[in-house]
Amino acid sequence: MSGPLREAVVDLGAISANVARLRAVAGTPHAMVVVKANGYGHGAVAAAEAALAGGADWLGVADLAEALVLRAEGIRAPMLAWLHDPEADFRAAIDVGVDIGVSTPAQLEAVASSGARARPHVQFKVETGLSRNGLAPEDWPAVFRRAAELERSGALAVRGVMSHLSNASPEDDADALESFRSALALAEEAGLRPELRHLAATAGAIRRPAARFDLVRLGIGAYGLSPFADEAGDDLGLRPAMTLRTRVAAVRTVAAGAGVSYDYTWRAPAATRLALVPLGYADGVPRAASGSAEVWIAGARHPVRGRIAMDQLVVDVGDTPVAVGDEAVLFGDPAAGVPSADEWAEWAGTINYEIVTRIGPRVQRTPR
Numbered sequence: 171m172s173g174p175l176r177e178a179v180v181d182l183g184a185i186s187a188n189v190a191r192l193r194a195v196a197g198t199p200h201a202m203v204v205v206k207a208n209g210y211g212h213g214a215v216a217a218a219e220a221a222l223a224g225g226a227d228w229l230g231v232a233d234l235a236e237a238l239v240l241r242a243e244g245i246r247a248p249m250l251a252w253l254h255d256p257e258a259d260f261r262a263a264i265d266v267g268v269d270i271g272v273s274t275p276a277q278l279e280a281v282a283s284s285g286a287r288a289r290p291h292v293q294f295k296v297e298t299g300l301s302r303n304g305l306a307p308e309d310w311p312a313v314f315r316r317a318a319e320l321e322r323s324g325a326l327a328v329r330g331v332m333s334h335l336s337n338a339s340p341e342d343d344a345d346a347l348e349s350f351r352s353a354l355a356l357a358e359e360a361g362l363r364p365e366l367r368h369l370a371a372t373a374g375a376i377r378r379p380a381a382r383f384d385l386v387r388l389g390i391g392a393y394g395l396s397p398f399a400d401e402a403g404d405d406l407g408l409r410p411a412m413t414l415r416t417r418v419a420a421v422r423t424v425a426a427g428a429g430v431s432y433d434y435t436w437r438a439p440a441a442t443r444l445a446l447v448p449l450g451y452a453d454g455v456p457r458a459a460s461g462s463a464e465v466w467i468a469g470a471r472h473p474v475r476g477r478i479a480m481d482q483l484v485v486d487v488g489d490t491p492v493a494v495g496d497e498a499v500l501f502g503d504p505a506a507g508v509p510s511a512d513e514w515a516e517w518a519g520t521i522n523y524e525i526v527t528r529i530g531p532r533v534q535r536t537p538r
């Protein structure tokens with residue numbers, strides 16, 4: 171194996187296929203693929219292109235800077251950004267056709283008076299239970315009336331109303347759905363006719379048909395991972411897009427009793443062959459997985475020994491003939507026999523989302 175020392179190989183065909191699959195499952199007229207946080211760590215531009223090739227007709231990002239990067243890279247698809255700096259200047263984003271997610275009365279006014287040349291399109295993000303950044307229910311009537319007024323004056327157009335589910339339980343999601351419906355009714359009463367009503371992310375798109383409305387927002391599923399604890403990606407017909415790999419940097423045999431890595435949390439019970447793998451927590455490999463993680467080298471999975479360090483970790487390769495330069499795969503498609511991002515999440519006490527999104531900047535993304 172040759173190539174960059176640290177590499178996240180990104181299977182763009184898998185992203186396209188996952189999007190096509192989820193779009194078919196949801197059956198909605200529109201599908202947005204969420205490419206925030208550098209495309210969940212996969213590379214935002216490449217992920218966006220693959221998503222569009224797979225049938226997405228919208229892209230979603232958290233903030234304006236993410237949207238502007240995609241536009242600067244030539245991505246022309248409809249795009250929405252929904253989490254803003256309190257002092258955000260919306261003008262540049264509006265002028266390149268980015269829809270603004272609006273969560274406060276002040277944001278609505280800021281959009282209306284942004285000075286943009288283009289007519290702004292807004293999508294209201296309403297609070298329906300998560301207690302995060304949606305427009306508060308007590309603000310709905312007045313803000314919707316104000317938006318209708320601004321729409322009549324030509325200052326902006328309201329394209330959508332959206333919210334987000336907690337996935338806490340079917341009952342909690344049903345409550346959120348009911349709350350969302352009342353927001354839609356109030357918007358209508360105020361004279362708004364939002365063409366995009368959307369509530370479901372990947373989990374809702376799959377398990378909450380009533381939450382699908384006009385568009386689903388696909389994040390984790392587009393990257394081939396499952397949002398559920400009780401069903402893996404392949405149960406859902408998805409293929410993980412990211413393979414995190416490197417090459418063995420050193421091999422040594424240590425004597426019985428030798429301590430391994432900081433704090434000697436593991437000591438060799440007998441003479442042991444160890445492979446040094448040059449990926450660490452600075453690259454997003456969770457230190458919390460020390461002591462339970464496994465790495466694939468030379469056709470088999472082997473346990474990580476001792477603490478995962480900033481740049482490196484140590485693997486006990488047993489009797490497997492491992493040589494310097496051999497490929498080491500931390501995670502990828504479990505169908506290939508390598509550990510999955512789900513397993514790393516379990517080893518680290520977190521979720522697969524965190525495993526892929528935290529892969530660091532030293533790791534080269536290689537589209538395949």
Ligand SMILES: *Cc1c(COP(=O)(O)O)cnc(C)c1O
Nearest residue numbers: 204334371372387388389390397
């Ligand atoms: C991140 C995000 C999504 C995507 O969620 P997944 O669970 O990854 O599908 C959808 N909608 C909003 C508002 C988000 O912030």
